[in-house]
Amino acid sequence: SLRQERNGEAAVREAYDLLEKAGNFDNLRIAAGTKEGKARGPIFMDSDVYKWLEAAAFEYGRKPSDDLLEMQREVTALVASAQADDGYLDSVQQIEGGREGRYTNLPWSHEMYCAGHLFQAAVAQLRATGDTGLLDVAIRLADHLDATFGPGKRQDIDGHPVVEMGLVELYRATGERRYLDLAAHFVDARGRGYTKSQGKEETYFSDRVPVREQTTVEGHAVRAVYLGAGAADVALELNDAALLEALETQFASMMASKAFITGGLGQRWDWEAFGDPYELPTDRGYAESCAAIGGVQWAWRLLLATGKPVYADAIERFLYNAFLPGVSLSGTEYFYVNPLQMRADAHADENRSPAHGRRGWFDCACCPPNIMRTFASLDAYLATSTADGLQLHQFATGSFESEKGSVSVTTRYPWEGSIGIEVTESTGEWTLSVRVPIWSDHSTLTVNGEVVDVTPGEYARLTRDWKVGDTVVLELDMTVHLYAADARIDASRGQVAVERGPLVYALEHVDQEAPEVDDVLFGLDEEIGVVERPELLDGIVTLELHGETPSTHTATAWPYQRVDSAASGVGYPGANHDAEPQDPAPVTLTAIPYYAWANREIGPMRVWIPTN
Amino acid sequence: SLRQERNGEAAVREAYDLLEKAGNFDNLRIAAGTKEGKARGPIFMDSDVYKWLEAAAFEYGRKPSDDLLEMQREVTALVASAQADDGYLDSVQQIEGGREGRYTNLPWSHEMYCAGHLFQAAVAQLRATGDTGLLDVAIRLADHLDATFGPGKRQDIDGHPVVEMGLVELYRATGERRYLDLAAHFVDARGRGYTKSQGKEETYFSDRVPVREQTTVEGHAVRAVYLGAGAADVALELNDAALLEALETQFASMMASKAFITGGLGQRWDWEAFGDPYELPTDRGYAESCAAIGGVQWAWRLLLATGKPVYADAIERFLYNAFLPGVSLSGTEYFYVNPLQMRADAHADENRSPAHGRRGWFDCACCPPNIMRTFASLDAYLATSTADGLQLHQFATGSFESEKGSVSVTTRYPWEGSIGIEVTESTGEWTLSVRVPIWSDHSTLTVNGEVVDVTPGEYARLTRDWKVGDTVVLELDMTVHLYAADARIDASRGQVAVERGPLVYALEHVDQEAPEVDDVLFGLDEEIGVVERPELLDGIVTLELHGETPSTHTATAWPYQRVDSAASGVGYPGANHDAEPQDPAPVTLTAIPYYAWANREIGPMRVWIPTN
Structure with a gap:
């Protein structure tokens, strides 16, 4: 690669x-x-x-x-x-x-x-x-x-x-x-x-x-x-x-x-x-x-x-x-x-x-x-071989060999969910095992166009008399999903993380129109856009999230405010405690794969996004 | 003390x-x-x-x-x-x-x-x-x-x-x-x-x-x-x-x-x-x-x-x-x-x-x-004196002297909000300054029974020809208040802290009927009980909060669960990932002043309490 x-x-x-x-x-x-x-x-x-x-x-x-x-x-x-x-x-x-x-x-x-x-x-x-x-x-x-x-x-x-x-x-x-x-x-x-x-x-x-x-x-x-x-x-x-x-x-x-x-x-x-x-x-x-x-x-x-x-x-x-x-x-x-x-x-x-x-x-x-x-x-x-065949654990374009047979894999993973596998050598009957990731709810796998049932979080074990030129296609479910943390992980409470395929996404400041990455609320019920960006960061898929800038954040001198009466902030002299609360405003947020952050101007970033 | x-x-x-x-x-x-x-x-x-x-x-x-x-x-x-x-x-x-x-x-x-x-x-x-x-x-x-x-x-x-x-x-x-x-x-x-x-x-x-x-x-x-x-x-x-x-x-x-x-x-x-x-x-x-x-x-x-x-x-x-x-x-x-x-x-x-x-x-x-x-x-x-009088900054029973005059203070603060002040010496006209805490919304101050207007977060400056035996009574507002953190304090998001008077409260495990302090949700709209406990921890006031044990917490093998479909947990072998989610159950929580924790059996404690 x-x-x-x-x-x-x-x-x-x-x-x-x-x-x-x-x-x-x-x-x-x-x-x-x-x-x-x-x-x-x-x-x-x-x-x-x-x-x-x-x-x-x-x-x-x-x-x-x-x-x-x-x-x-x-x-x-x-x-x-x-x-x-x-x-x-x-x-x-x-x-x-x-x-x-x-x-x-x-x-x-x-x-x-x-x-x-x-x-x-x-x-x-x-x-x-x-x-x-x-x-x-x-x-x-x-x-x-x-x-x-x-x-x-x-x-x-x-x-x-x-x-x-x-x-x-x-x-x-x-x-x-x-x-x-x-x-x-x-x-x-x-x-x-x-x-x-x-x-x-x-x-x-x-x-x-x-x-x-x-x-x-x-x-x-x-x-x-x-x-x-x-x-x-x-x-x-x-x-x-x-x-x-x-x-x-x-x-x-x-x-x-x-x-x-x-x-x-x-x-x-x-x-x-x-x-x-x-x-x-x-x-x-x-x-x-x-x-x-x-x-x-x-x-x-x-x-x-x-x-x-x-x-x-x-x-x-x-x-x-x-x-x-x-x-x-x-x-x-x-x-x-x-x-x-x-x-x-x-x-x-x-x-x-x-x-x-x-x-x-x-x-x-x-x-x-x-x-x-x-x-x-x-x-x-990526792969292992055993006496009875070949096991594909991770997905990448390349050739994989075993004593029983070999395959060639073609894929644009992790950007696309399609994994094409072609048998390039075979000695007869053997088992090709292909991992179906736990996160892929609705995967389809075909062998020479014929559908085989698969289960997420298990290996599809395909045992047959493989011929050179046989093709296996695994289509993974690249639906964007939101994740919430266990209630005991206080640091991520009230926030969601976004994943697509195997990738965890993050908001990085340089991609946002919002004033601060620290200062947004994600709209849980909004549609999420999926955008191919071949020119960005060596080519990535970005996600477009919809949210708003929050009204809860005001520049107070004491950052702990009454839930029961908003007004009474402790005033420490010198701090900007008279700042007006902002009105919430809709904002579109661009998420990039977390691994790609900090390749441009360094600045605020977050994986966990507060929700409304 | x-x-x-x-x-x-x-x-x-x-x-x-x-x-x-x-x-x-x-x-x-x-x-x-x-x-x-x-x-x-x-x-x-x-x-x-x-x-x-x-x-x-x-x-x-x-x-x-x-x-x-x-x-x-x-x-x-x-x-x-x-x-x-x-x-x-x-x-x-x-x-x-x-x-x-x-x-x-x-x-x-x-x-x-x-x-x-x-x-x-x-x-x-x-x-x-x-x-x-x-x-x-x-x-x-x-x-x-x-x-x-x-x-x-x-x-x-x-x-x-x-x-x-x-x-x-x-x-x-x-x-x-x-x-x-x-x-x-x-x-x-x-x-x-x-x-x-x-x-x-x-x-x-x-x-x-x-x-x-x-x-x-x-x-x-x-x-x-x-x-x-x-x-x-x-x-x-x-x-x-x-x-x-x-x-x-x-x-x-x-x-x-x-x-x-x-x-x-x-x-x-x-x-x-x-x-x-x-x-x-x-x-x-x-x-x-x-x-x-x-x-x-x-x-x-x-x-x-x-x-x-x-x-x-x-x-x-x-x-x-x-x-x-x-x-x-x-x-x-x-x-x-x-x-x-x-x-x-x-x-x-x-x-x-x-x-x-x-x-x-x-x-x-x-x-x-x-x-x-x-x-x-x-x-x-506790107090300072200047050429024009005496300033009371903190509240405790005791005697406080200045060149112009002296007072004796009697109070059960911080358990009660009543501060009694009696002039014990006086040289004539001078200023007695008494801090009215920022957190006391509705304070009343009387001088010899006569009400004087005061403002929270300021000193009440009482200038008069003080006589021995004059009495000042400050009644502070001991209403229990809930506080939420600024949106940028992610660690306290979705949680409230409880204060009464000058004291921040905490939940300590030994006082709870709930199975785990880590595992409760506080009911924001419930009444909070105030209980004198003279026998407990040298005598404190406890707060009775009403909440529930949460349903969000299940013993999963991977603690990040989909917001959009609850079921698909990643199963790591060896972990208790088949545990049934608990049904939420009402629970009464006892909060003690934070300073008093860890004086009994050491165990879980939290100041910030998740809210429903």
């Missing part, structure tokens, strides 16, 4: 320079002894290099090119040069902490976090390029970890999960069972008091409750969802039904009470954390881009483990509405946080504030390379 | 032991060289000692006792022993940073913050006890500051204001003009780039915009309001109308868009900061107890400078609804933060979480001694 092209052509290649500039490569050089100096950046600097290597590998797999292969080999050699003789690797720790400092501050040191990202990158490189350079480094480091941690060895855990996913990937690539066992050990070692023993607040680290006993998600959101994903990998490989059930319960709790309608995860700015159930502030929702990516990874593994279509529905929501807003249309500027609202006069008080728009990089640069690797590997989330 | 008694008898005396236990006194001993060891606690540990000394002085002034005087003298001697030869004093800095480390990290070091609290305590001690022990220490430190900072000397500022208030107090007590000039310098030195030059985010430190150019409050809430109060002291003493006007504008902006209905200040947990206009989350509002105290101090100085009754109204709101909830009825347990809502299943993930209830002390113990000194000095906010 266009967005993947820009990710590959611009973002991944520019990031090479950005990592050089931020000092990530220098840290590795200093650790290797080829350069003098102090470590720069946060303690997890190596992980950004690994995420970039993973992105570069996926991008090479998507679209091979010599320059990208050359870059990877150069950086891989740099990583290998920094590795200690005994396999240990963490440049910042090697520079600042020395040999005796290893693994002495695991709640914060991110040593295994970096290792996990290295393992993921190494396997991606192996699969995409056939190179084993990074894999060799990964194996030596994994062996070092395995020699240090586990039953009968040290029981400590890393404060930031991801090593679990990395170890399982490494197991899959190498067949080395010890790596899987170590991942399983790390999953079960959580919630046993390690971070508390180090004087830390255990909730933050997903270390308060053993994974198998936990019923929700809590603490730092990225940590929590990475742990869920890694534990799901373990459950999948070990066929561990009890663990899988616990993870499904946690995921369900998250979606039922701790996710924004965008799928954004992580409710609190402070500590980048999950909050209490139904604490879902529109304005200060954190919804970190990395948490959305972790949500995709967790849901994907639960989909693989269970085959339940609800996880594919969740992935779609995460991708379009929680991951995609994290990056500009140009592919090179990023949001760290993705709130559902920005008011007039919002003040950008720090690097990651939405009020200054997306940024090219961050001091804590976890999000940019995470977005790059996700873009470059998006294709992998 | 009872609450002041408990503060004096229990809290102030227990705090002496708590300061010993937390290491505050040991830090001073180590700095004095009479003990060996490392500094304990945060860098501003001395300030807690000074706030306690100030509380002890006020308490001694309120109710003299030998043991309290002895404690003060002992701690004063300890403070004096820690002071360096040249007048410098900051025990943590002296222990950890040495001589060359002085004033080298002013954004974070809190050296002048501690000094400011020392100055306030020294003046309080002088006034209450006549002792000059602490004053001598204060003068030497103030001279050291004056020799170091100011025009032609260092231009740097402390990251945390309070030294401005302290220096002006010291000027008032000593008449030493240099202290006032230095305070004025520190006010005008802000917003000139110092903290930015130190690599810090200047918004947090109220250092982004010069004080005279600032139009709102931003950054760390306590810093912002302490700065406002200190600048108001400077404006008052220098008769600086331009500065005063800027401060009134800032205060008005704060009250118009950044204050909770309780008067709680500071909207964000992260960085304990003010947020954007109308960002006023009920659940995660920070509303730090110290910020409420700073709000009182700021409003008090603006009241003294302008005589405008609106500042007395603000002080009343802060005291009853933002300060008072910060401490238990017992006087010895504290809330650091005071949100307006706690939902079911709220999780206490750190020391200052409301979910575990009030605590006896904190690692960052700014709030407890701040509350103590405020309780002990509350009497000072």
